[in-house]
Amino acid sequence: MTAESEEPGTAQPESTASSGARTSFRPSARKGRGADTTSVAGLPIFCRARHFARGANVYNVPLWDLTSRWLPEELKAFSSVSSASSAKVAVVSADAGISRIAFQAALGAESDGEDPNPTAPKAGTYRGDDEDAPSDSDQSETGWEGPLGGESRVWSRAAVDGGLLLLRRVQAAALLLAAAEEGGAPAPSYGLGVSAALFSPEFIAEGADVSLDKRLAQILRTREPHFAVCALRSGHFAGAVFRGQEAIVHKAIHRYTVRAKAGGAQSSCDGGKTVKSVGSSLRRYGEVRLAEEIKELMTKTWAAELAACELVLVSVSNRMKSTLLGTEKEPFLPESAKVRKMPFMVGKPTFEAIREAYLRVACVTFADEKTAEVLAARFRPAPAKPAPVAEAAVKQAAPKIEAAPVKPYCEDEDELYTALHAAAAAEDEELITALLDDGANPCVRDGKGRVPYHLCYTQRTRDAFRRYRGSNEEEWDWGEARVPDGINDETDQKKREKEKDKNKRKKDKAKANKVQAKEEADEKLRKDEEERKMLEAAQSKCDSCSKPLVSKPFSRLSFLYCSPDCVKTHMRELQAEAAMKRFSGT
Template sequence: MEHVNVFSEKFQNVTSGAVHSVLLESADKEDPETNVTQNWSKSENSLSCRYCQIVFRDTQSQREHYKLDWHRYNLKQSLLSRNSISEEEFNEKTGNDDLSSISGSDSEKEDTLDTYAIAQGKIFLQNDKSEVFSMYRCLLFDRKEEVSDEILITRLKECCVTNKQWTILMLGGGHFAGAVFRNGEPILHKTFHCYTVRAGQGGSQSARDGKSGGAQPKSAGASLRRYNEQSLVQHVKSIVETWKSEIEESSLIIYRASGPYNRTVLFGGISPLLDRNNKKLRTIPFSTRRATFTEVKRVYNLLSTAALYDSLEKATESFSKQKSPEEDSKRNKVRSSCVNRAKSRETVERPLPTPLSSDSNSEPELNEIDAINENFNTIELSSKETEISFANLQEFDDSLTPEQRKRPKKKPRKSKTKKLREQEEARKKELCDILFRGDLTKLKHLIEEQSNCTISEESGTEKDAFVNKVIDENSNTLLHVAALNEHVDIVGYLLENNANPCLKNKNQQTAYTCTQSKDIRNFLKEFAKMNPDKFNYNKANIPTNSLTNEEITEKKKAQRKSKKEKEKVKKKESEIKKKEEEEKDRFLKLSDREKRALAAERRILSQSGTVTKRCFLCAEDIAGKIPFEYMGNLFCSIECLKAHRMQHPLILS
């Protein structure tokens, strides 16, 4: 037996000939006459039974036929991929009591290759070279589809040759895992977990709420699980929608959704994520573990692996050595830890390690043992005192000579990575020293060496990487260090050699913002003016709209002039305000009689112009307003009138 990947060239060479499904049996083979029924052509008429190969006159006779044991027997035979029998053969078997039950199997203990294939969900195929290979049936046929050579060949080409893209989705217990495989490699994959299963009791929170009716649990854990169920649906929906194009291109969509809740996540709702009627949908035909990415890859590897046999006999021999699935399931049953106290414990007789014999030969042996015990009891224990001297002890001789002792110990060898790291640190330290001293010639020499060491086509990129390299703990580049040390010539040389002024150090500072030198900043501004398209100077925090000295002086003159004009205007306003305050104070000091006289005088003087009126209490200007008049006095508001009356009450004689 040999395992072959269904996408490999070897598998395509195996399936290159005419492939057809074979009915394999490990026991007795049926007569060739019965194989004629395997090729029975399907009638297009709906009044027919494809399991028993008969046609009916009307629907009533068809319904009665479905109730017969003969039909049930042939139905079970088809599930075991065996040939159907005629009604006469069925009557003969039932008359001779050859059928113990209408189960479709002649003997319960008979284990055929078909039994293992059906139990494992596989199908056996054979090509023109008599090579037999087995693969999972779900890859080629749906549960409701019937096995046929035409569909078989087309599905093999679609799934394994033309379109090698499969989608696998697994959902259960709040765990989701999905991946899209193309030619054996995952091009898309995603896993996540939400707390939706009740600890200790199992089951989803929605199922618990459905059983409880209106009295739903209101604990913190229950509300958290309800929220996580909604978020799980949203997560799965967003993932499937983003993968929609890749899923539609896949030749197979294999899923595992255990339980009604998980199936509603994929197939429920007004607009379900997956269509149940999609012919690409397949379920995983074997048990799986928790939904993780490793489990998805394991499922993909199992489904995409086919077992190859040289001949039909070798396939039969290999499967005949295996145990039947029913026996394995019975033997592999785990004994439960719970003990049923109602049942009495079974007594198991176990053999003794040395069985006792009632022969005469055993008596001498017993006598010998008794004699040994008597002798042991008569033994007397004796003790003696001895003195031990340490006078002959000598110092331990040293095997090493003085020359050997003076030899220095060998230092452990350094690894290549450690050596490279130390060399890189030494280079960085050397660059920092050169920039600190401002040695431009040494810096030019290093940059030219770096550009000459690389290939001519890639020298530009390698040189740029060297110029923009980080050389200290604060993530400062060569340009940062040169700007901090105020070396204008080095800054200019680095900018000409594509040193990027937009790079930031650990403190998020560029070469312009990290220095306080005006010379460096002015030089960077002039460089930005001369080379406006070389770098993004907004990102480098370099102001590009800087002015010349003449423009700066003119701008300062204009600012001084505007400042003087503003000061003049403010001075005039303050003078006017001051005069108004003086007028108010002078008017308030007058008596009511003087106020009336002044008002009359002003009315006479200003007959041709505007008349100035003021409130008799607060001296507010009421020109153009309708005043409140009382006893010949004018007021701006009723409050002033009331206050004036309180100050000057009427005296009745």
């Protein structure tokens, strides 16, 4: 299928890049010649179906797929701006509709080669291993906040797939002329966005439309971007130098530097304590070798390729930045202003990952007017809060309702607090029994809803209520009085017998455990003695004293001895025995 026959909104499959020394991306589509031609949706005609990102509803067009002379009408004035500071150009503002705003000497001091702010740090300057600088988890050192994004601004921030873009509202050229013929009605516009990594942090912090427009015109005039992309994380390094659709050189390195399962580099673990193990030694060696290989690659092998690059895009944490870029005193790249941190996360450093990151940076994003508003909505300034004076007036006008003071509870003033309550609280057992014998009601509640039994704090006072219940079970509703089962002489006897049986079982069990422990100890001693005798029987013994040989024996003829004395003693015994045999004639 040709580029002209593709329908917008239908994605076409892309070809996969090879991993050779020079790797090419998908061949660009045939470029049209109409610089101001727009599609039906108001977007440029080169926005094809293969560029459509369905999830974000935008078109990501690589720079090499743009037509050779295409440039938005608002940026054409910058295409003729040279180093002469007297050039006068006109810019079309999207906020002013069709009206043109003229300005004199665009970027005057900058075009003359002067730095308007010599004390400001250069774009992308490496500032050493600053622990307070943001890491990859913060998405970038590129500013996500600032003056961009106002309602009357043509520039705003936008986010597509987690990456920060700078989005400019551009009016479609054909629709722009139609709107002019209709009497100056505002023409429909679309959003044109490029990666924030292509802009210096100073431009983003300043947020001036003129500076951003000039830089955007330079980017859109580029058809073969010459960028280097490097990523380093968890012992994995991947880097490549790209020119247009080709990867001139690329390399991937992996070293064992991360602790398995526990995670984290070995150097970070060594900060608190010194670990001495085979694994830690291997990880320390891996970190040293990885740093040496990256330094040789950046300073020698790829020195010429990196020097010729327009930008060096990196994805690295602050702690590992010195490993990839060197220190402030000894940087690996002489032109540190070319170093930019990518405004999105990069996965595991591989050639495929950095190639995808390069494509994201080298693409121009096109979105219709509605989609552009959605992408930039989260970066719009928050609405102004109401004046604090009005809030104070509302607070003063509102009537103050004060809660009535709560009177503290006093038992002396409680009419429902009975003498039985007082006896239970005083832990007087005799008085409790006397009051119950006189007919005091144990079910009555005081002003706080408590029965007398609830005020008993000791076991003896509670037993006084239970003993009275044991002898007068039918007199009161003891369930309402919250008194447990009653106690009498019979229950006391059963309780004592139960306790006696429990103690007896406990003693019998302890005695049985003692007898069992003694039997187990005797059995263990018997087994140990048998094992010792078996071991002695299995061991070699001295032929003189018959003791077991526990060390290297002394040998003579076919005999073994435990000491030199045994050798001499046994030799004399053998000589004497031989002499006796000779004298006896046997």
